[in-house]
Amino acid sequence: MSTDPRIRRSREQLRQALASLLQEVSYESLSIRDITARAQVGYATYFRHYSDKDALLMDLLTDSIERLQALLPPGVDATPAEEGAVIFEHMAQSHHIYSILLHGEGTQRILDEIRAVAVGEVIRHFQARPDSQVPLEVAATHLVDSLIALTRWWLLSGMPYSPQRMGQFYAVLVAEPVRSFLEPRPVALAAQPPAGR
Amino acid sequence: MSTDPRIRRSREQLRQALASLLQEVSYESLSIRDITARAQVGYATYFRHYSDKDALLMDLLTDSIERLQALLPPGVDATPAEEGAVIFEHMAQSHHIYSILLHGEGTQRILDEIRAVAVGEVIRHFQARPDSQVPLEVAATHLVDSLIALTRWWLLSGMPYSPQRMGQFYAVLVAEPVRSFLEPRPVALAAQPPAGR
DNA sequence: TGAGTTATGATACACGGTGTATCATAACTT
């Protein structure tokens, strides 16, 4: 599906137009007309592919985030600082697009989606320790929100510390304190999942 | 100044109109025309008092935040959990307005202002410990951002825990870990400030 | 009380962005 070269071309032109315009002006100040003009694509054509301005941005962001997920295989035994460094490294590589996400005016909804997915992942992989003072949901939300906030501050400030250093800050300020309330869920030992097809 | 009853009346009508409309619909979906209609005030009159929609919201928020600041005298010796409970208590009282601030689409800029002031306050009252692994600015930003994020999550979730409980979460997840990197600045001992009038 | 000042309401306006509709044409598929 969507193998029609005209469709792929239009979408690619629009994606690249947005990416290139974002290096010049703010996301909020861009109109859809601006994007279609740069993309050399008809104005009406835009709405044949994306419902609104956010949809195109989300399209770009999805790519970056999938790349980030690939960097974080679930069962790793990396230290929090190492894991954090990987994340901040990735953020630095795609800092243009993440800056828009984290500092933009109209990107709250998109960020909320991403946040929810990330919190879900944490909950899927961790559980509250028996004597934890903090519910799982609260700790997971805090973990994700703090990482986002740290990244946000870092990008906004022009990345004044190395990704490795940021990974350490994340580890000592966020991950290690949270680890005293959460522990990894025991992995399913056997290869065969119980049932449920 | 601004003692003219007509001015006070217009502003008060607008403030109350926004406050009452926010109980019914989202901030983003409100137009200035909606506000002036509810306020029984001419459309053009709005711009004689507020430059745009955010300015009126900021006006409302300023009141709430001043009330919060009054609750947090600088030199208190409360525990982090107690201090947190006071903050969450206040948030609960004015949860309507803070929900708009923390979850709204067009309130990023306002929230940034507030965040910056709060970080400045933390920096004014704390300093990095000699052996701290984390710079003062990073720790202060993390402290503020995490508190905002916790509050945001709490309000969005319908305040599922008591303010006291939230204060504890804040203490163990944020404040206490940060305190291992920051310490209160030594207070100026004498009553006479040095010079500089 | 009365004269001067000023905020107001009503209205009109220019501007800019969004999203839909239409239609001839070009690009694709089979």
Added chain:
DNA sequence: AAGTTATGATACACCGTGTATCATAACTCA
């Protein structure tokens, strides 16, 4: 080659913003 489908161009209705104007009402101060 015939049929399908995406495209560009264009026009349009809609809505919100912020400014301008002006007669009128509300206020201040003497």
